[in-house]
Amino acid sequence: MDVTTHTGTRLQDRVAIVTGAGQGVGEGIARRLGEEGATVILAARRAETGEPVAETIRAAGGIAECIVTDVAKGDSVQQCVDETVRRHGRLDIMVHNAFSGAVPHLLHEATMEKNWKLMSKTGVWACFFCARAAYPHLQESSRRGTGLGGGRLILITSPSGVEGSANIALYSPAKAAERAIAKSLAREWGPEGITVNCIAPVAGSPALAIAFERNPALKDAIEARTPLGRVGDITKDIGSVALFLASDDSSYVTGQTIVCDGGSFLGL
Amino acid sequence: MPSHATTINSQLGDVPSQARVIVVDISDIPSLAVDLTDDKIQELWEQPIQKVITELQDAHSSGCKRIVVVTPLIGMSGAAGYSAQAAVAEAARIVVKSAARQWGKDGIVVNAVALESAAYGIDESVAGPVSIAPRAMTNEVSAKGIVQWLCSEAAGDVTGQTFIVDGGSWM
Numbered sequence: 001m002d003v004t005t006h007t008g009t010r011l012q013d014r015v016a017i018v019t020g021a022g023q024g025v026g027e028g029i030a031r032r033l034g035e036e037g038a039t040v041i042l043a044a045r046r047a048e049t050g051e052p053v054a055e056t057i058r059a060a061g062g063i064a065e066c067i068v069t070d071v072a073k074g075d076s077v078q079q080c081v082d083e084t085v086r087r088h089g090r091l092d093i094m095v096h097n098a099f100s101g102a103v104p105h106l107l108h109e110a111t112m113e114k115n116w117k118l119m120s121k122t123g124v125w126a127c128f129f130c131a132r133a134a135y136p137h138l139q140e141s142s143r144r145g146t147g148l149g150g151g152r153l154i155l156i157t158s159p160s161g162v163e164g165s166a167n168i169a170l171y172s173p174a175k176a177a178e179r180a181i182a183k184s185l186a187r188e189w190g191p192e193g194i195t196v197n198c199i200a201p202v203a204g205s206p207a208l209a210i211a212f213e214r215n216p217a218l219k220d221a222i223e224a225r226t227p228l229g230r231v232g233d234i235t236k237d238i239g240s241v242a243l244f245l246a247s248d249d250s251s252y253v254t255g256q257t258i259v260c261d262g263g264s265f266l267g268l
Numbered sequence: 269m270p271s272h273a274t275t276i277n278s279q280l281g282d283v284p285s286q287a288r289v290i291v292v293d294i295s296d297i298p299s300l301a302v303d304l305t306d307d308k309i310q311e312l313w314e315q316p317i318q319k320v321i322t323e324l325q326d327a328h329s330s331g332c333k334r335i336v337v338v339t340p341l342i343g344m345s346g347a348a349g350y351s352a353q354a355a356v357a358e359a360a361r362i363v364v365k366s367a368a369r370q371w372g373k374d375g376i377v378v379n380a381v382a383l384e385s386a387a388y389g390i391d392e393s394v395a396g397p398v399s400i401a402p403r404a405m406t407n408e409v410s411a412k413g414i415v416q417w418l419c420s421e422a423a424g425d426v427t428g429q430t431f432i433v434d435g436g437s438w439m
Contacts, residue, residue, distance in 0.1 A: 107370055120317075124313060176362035181301075182346070183345065183347075184301075184348060184354045185351055186346060187396040188301060
């Protein structure tokens, strides 16, 4: 079965928010959830990126809307969640993918401070913003679930959050923090039937495309070190893992990180 | 009353001049995620992790060749009611790996010691059990021995690692 052309009903009647859905991994996740019947809210910082993705989901028969959201601001995330529930009556799945500031830097250089603030805000603070805004609705989703269904929080981390990085040194602790938050919330919210998991992807994002453009040898190097020999597809490869974590199929999985990188990192 | 980090630090003994021990300082007061206001996130996440980063930078600029970061185990296990503190703990453990990768070529080794959460005043009956199995050992544990070794010449080829001191809970 080619999952890119498959449309189904695994998430029918569920409402999902995906942050950073205007491009890259967030876009792939939004598309895949939309293909399976979810009403998808694309929480993007700019309508110029979020709205075209929403339009392609609608053109394929799905239900999608863009709500302009700055994940670095708690009020903005709260407004996105409130507006989603006002329009659609519920929120079942919250995916936090947005992230900014991951540019190469030395740990000991003073200029990295600004980058850290951006990474901390869009990565870690935003996890807390998403968690606290979504929580009552995820609780409600679990209450109305049939036993397998329930609220889902999915955080997008990185293999670098496990193994560290020489190149983008502070990207790693920001992504590591997200994994610790997922484990903690899995414990905190488990009794209410809400699951919290992470995906650590390596996929063809715009950031990676720029990196390949700057350093053509990088693509060959990544493909050579990856057992599956290729960079992941945002929809087919990463979106499908998000679909699993969002669906009833993963009802007994929580606190976990699924590394989705073609087998490049095997250290978990 | 001294913080748990101060108490832990006082138990680690003196280290050579070219070594630095950084003890991650977190609050032992639980706070549910839904109650984490912006002020709380600043206090429980941003300030402690920035302190770790600043201390790492200071150790580097001071010419230290052996750096050890002591951090609570809840970063690896997660802890109900302590999501912000767990985030600090795990971020500190992983920035050690970044530092080890970046500074290794300069002969600087950086390692982490993950210390049982009880040393930080965190109760497993609140935070949740670290492991599905009971703690293997019954005695009190100390990070002094492993920290002293990591600060010594003998550990000069070891970098980017995490050593768990918890009496055999997390395996």
